[in-house]
Amino acid sequence: MAYKISDSCVACGTCQGECPVGAISEGDIYKINPDECIECGACAAACPTGAISLAE
Numbered sequence: 001m002a003y004k005i006s007d008s009c010v011a012c013g014t015c016q017g018e019c020p021v022g023a024i025s026e027g028d029i030y031k032i033n034p035d036e037c038i039e040c041g042a043c044a045a046a047c048p049t050g051a052i053s054l055a056e
Contacts, residue, residue, distance in 0.1 A: 002034035003044055004055040015043035015052060 002023075005015070009029035016024040023036035024043060032043070034055065044052040 002037035002039060002055050003032050003041070003052050004034075005030050005032055005043075006051045006053070008049050009051040010049055012048065014046045014048060018042040018046040 005024075007029065011026070011029055013026065013030070015030055016026065019032075019042060020040060021036055021038055023033045023038075025031050025033065029051075032052075039054070044054075
């Protein structure tokens, strides 16, 4: 189960720099490619707004 970014994302880019496999892409809000996510949690730990969680 990959991580996901919610609408509370402020597009600061912190998560993208923390992803060890480059699974996060930039946009109005950032998006995580579930096929590339290795579920390490680095992005969620780095997110200053708590916008990243495990997808259900």
